[in-house]
Amino acid sequence: MTIDQIIDDQMLAFNNRDIKNMMSLYSDEIKVFNFPDNTITVDGINECKKMFITLFDNSPKLYAEIINTITFDNKVIVHEYVYGRNGSDDKTEQIVIFEVNNQKITRMDLIRK
Numbered sequence: 001m002t003i004d005q006i007i008d009d010q011m012l013a014f015n016n017r018d019i020k021n022m023m024s025l026y027s028d029e030i031k032v033f034n035f036p037d038n039t040i041t042v043d044g045i046n047e048c049k050k051m052f053i054t055l056f057d058n059s060p061k062l063y064a065e066i067i068n069t070i071t072f073d074n075k076v077i078v079h080e081y082v083y084g085r086n087g088s089d090d091k092t093e094q095i096v097i098f099e100v101n102n103q104k105i106t107r108m109d110l111i112r113k
Helices: 002-015 018-025 045-060
Strands: 026-034 041-042 062-070 075-083 092-099 104-113
Touching: 002 018, 002 062, 002 075, 002 092, 002 104, 018 045, 026 075, 062 104
Parallel strands: 026 104
Antiparallel strands: 026 041, 062 075, 075 092, 092 104
């Protein structure tokens, strides 16, 4: 599977709220960082799963729409709109930098306005 296919599968699983298929794409050592302060918000697959389950539970209309992607080496930079986060009707814009190693997502950096 290519790096682009892994990210496409992740986005599809996210929009379908398919936590099982989503988690199969992540490394057990997944780390999620906030940009620009580089703080770790998720450390490990169990925290990642909990983060997404909580987000899905709090966001019944959650949906992400990709605006653009750039693949560079083992990273995919996704510029996206997210609708319905935490029950909001607002559309938010963000960048997610996915790092993939050994066919698994090992790191995500989140850049939000």
